[in-house]
Amino acid sequence: MISFFKVKINIHSDNLQSAINKKTNNTSLSSKSLEKLVSIANTQYEFKNGEAEFIIRGTPCSTDVNYGKVSKLIKEIKIIKSFKDDSFINSRIHSWEVNAKELLKTNYNPDEEKQLLGKGSRGTVYKDGESILKKTKNLTLNEIFHEANMCNEYHIKIQSFKKPPTIVEKCIEMPFINGKTPNFKDTLIGVNDLFKNGFFMGDAKPSNFLKTPEGSVEPIDFGLVFKHDTLESIDHEVKKNIISDYLKGGFRYIPNEIKNEYHSCIVKLDDILGKDSPTRKINLKILSKAGL
Known part of the structure; x- marks a missing residue:
């Protein structure tokens, strides 16, 4: 045995x-x-x-x-x-x-107890109760402050009375919005509504918006959101990323009626950046598609 x-x-x-x-x-x-x-x-x-x-x-x-x-x-x-x-x-x-x-x-x-909503090149997003927690990745403090400030200014403008965003150790806590990813047409509506409130978005795309159960299309990523009257004061890296992401595909989600205003802002940012502008490294075919 x-x-x-x-x-x-x-x-x-x-x-x-x-x-x-x-x-x-x-x-x-x-x-x-x-x-x-x-x-x-x-x-x-x-x-x-x-x-x-x-x-x-x-x-x-x-x-x-x-x-x-x-x-x-x-x-x-x-x-x-x-x-x-x-x-x-x-x-x-x-x-x-x-x-x-x-x-x-x-x-x-x-973070293990929070609901993971998504991962991107700029960070990981979790749902934490009634807030969104974005753990930023490879962003400077100036870029983080830009996103938080744009989010705050937008919600003040639309009088949403939501809790203002806060920054803790390179994490941004922002208001949670319930909804689903919009389609192409709804994304155009979201970009247009953002514009009507005085804001532009360099990386306009469906994943940066949510369509609420009530039918509105709300922005949820403010990393490359900006205002046309503060172009000079935008952080250097943010300026570059706005142009870069706009040329990569953001221009496709801009409604025809506001394309001239977007084009004007991108050209001004390009002039401000000069030799540091991403347009200096992009071929003419892509520039032409973006209307530059």
Whole structure:
């Protein structure tokens, strides 16, 4: 008769449950067995920052833990147990659960509890209660302040009485608007309504608006929104991005009746930037399509 004690864990075919089954009669776990259990946990839960080392062996790990995967292990480990209720391994399983919970507690990431709405080149957007939280990416403080100020000025202009945007550690908290992504026609309406309130958008496109249940089309991304009477004072990088994104496709969503006004602003920004303008690096065919 073969003793379970001598059955070896196979890191290529075992999961945590089957590995534990093989150690039911053990009274201890060797360093080699622990190493194999760590390897299996890493594979099973896609750990990459030492999470399994901490949970199974108590070894300190990175603070950049995978919150979702550790949470999954905690949920699943509650039903993992050995064949024998009095097996030594059961106490170890309980200690792993305790360690995993401690790992989440000491490496708490509040973003995991927020609803992810989308990711883009300039940041990641979450819904947090009645607010939108935008974690900016590769933006200067001037660019962040520009977006927050434009959002604030717009909501003051339309008298929405929503909570003004705030900035905390390169994150912008803005009012949440319920709605769905508009189609091409509705996007034109949104751009036109924005214009009527005195605002332009360099990167006009459907994903930067929401059509509310009431039927209005509201702007939700103010990173490249600007006013025609403050062109000189716009941050240098924002100026460049307004022109760049307008030429990349923003011009396609400008209603015909206001294209002249948009064209005038883009030309002025181009003159202000001079040799730093993105137009100096774009071929004539694209410039022509954009009306420049």
